[in-house]
Amino acid sequence: MASRVLLSLSRIVKPRPPVPLFRTALRSSSTGGGIPTDEEQATGLERKTLQALKKGEDPYSIFKPKNYAGTKDDPHIVPSIGNKRLVGCICEEDNTAIIWFWVHEGNVQRCPSCGSHYQLVHHELPH
Numbered sequence: 001m002a003s004r005v006l007l008s009l010s011r012i013v014k015p016r017p018p019v020p021l022f023r024t025a026l027r028s029s030s031t032g033g034g035i036p037t038d039e040e041q042a043t044g045l046e047r048k049t050l051q052a053l054k055k056g057e058d059p060y061s062i063f064k065p066k067n068y069a070g071t072k073d074d075p076h077i078v079p080s081i082g083n084k085r086l087v088g089c090i091c092e093e094d095n096t097a098i099i100w101f102w103v104h105e106g107n108v109q110r111c112p113s114c115g116s117h118y119q120l121v122h123h124e125l126p127h
């Protein structure tokens with residue numbers, strides 16, 4: 001009886017094509033085929049950075065900075081992991097000289113040449 005059932009099933013079920021020997025080496029685990037993406041291969045700090053960028057966060061300030069008016073009410077924001085940071089101000093658009101000065105944590109500070117306002121904001125790195 002059992003042999004009849006197996007024999008009838010073998011007629012119904014189509015034989016599968018042979019599986020190539022190197023198929024598993026080229027497959028990606030989550031996409032089901034092809035070469036793995038950067039997100040699938042990344043580990044450690046690179047993986048955390050890619051996940052943060054996917055969420056729209058900017059953990060290492062790699063995006064273009066936002067534009068601020070530079071007034072006392074809307075100062076240029078200077079992110080820093082310490083309590084001071086060296087800032088270069090190009091006071092006017094066509095200037096070739098950069099005015100360098102330190103911005104310290106606390107109150108809003110002004111550029112000694114043009115008077116633009118800068119404020120240091122504490123920034124934590126994600127590791």
Ligand SMILES: [Zn+2]
Binds near residue numbers: 089090091114115
């Ligand atoms: Zn300036």
